[in-house]
Amino acid sequence: MNCKLGQSKKTQTNLGSVILPNNPDKSLWLRDERLAKMKQMKSGFQMTKTSRRGDYTYRYGMGNMRFPDSLELPARTMVTSEHTISRMSHVILDPGNHEYRLLSPEETEQINTFPVGWTELEDVSNSQRYFTMGNALVVNLVRDIGKEIDKLVRQESNLTKFNPNSAVENVEH
Structure with missing residues (x-):
């Protein structure tokens, strides 16, 4: 089968569109040692390592990462340790109070297109x-992929057991 997936008609959502300015949760703020550590982790490095057996050396390194994350670009893929001081955690400059900080749980929900508060349940910690x-899929992306698969299936002429009423139209939470 030869097919071309359609282009999304929606505009990209940037990280800034899900950020709640002036977040008062000081546990998210990065200052002093935490800020210095995060900057260090996000900067690139190159080093020479030696194999465990000591029989050869090799170059090892990582490129630098944007610091802070741009509010004008889409969010990067989230990780399960998003709330920790980690190279992969998002760091933003809060547009309201100009504090460097980590994302809030509600902001991570919105990045994955879940409703705000979706994961806020009794006995469920922020961690x-x-x-x-960090383990979730982006709901709207899964929906859009499902719609494209549905279009492709509908274009197939040799299907005998296709149910035309099983279209993926809307995802409800």
């Missing part, structure tokens, strides 16, 4: 909420 969003 567990971040872990859930």
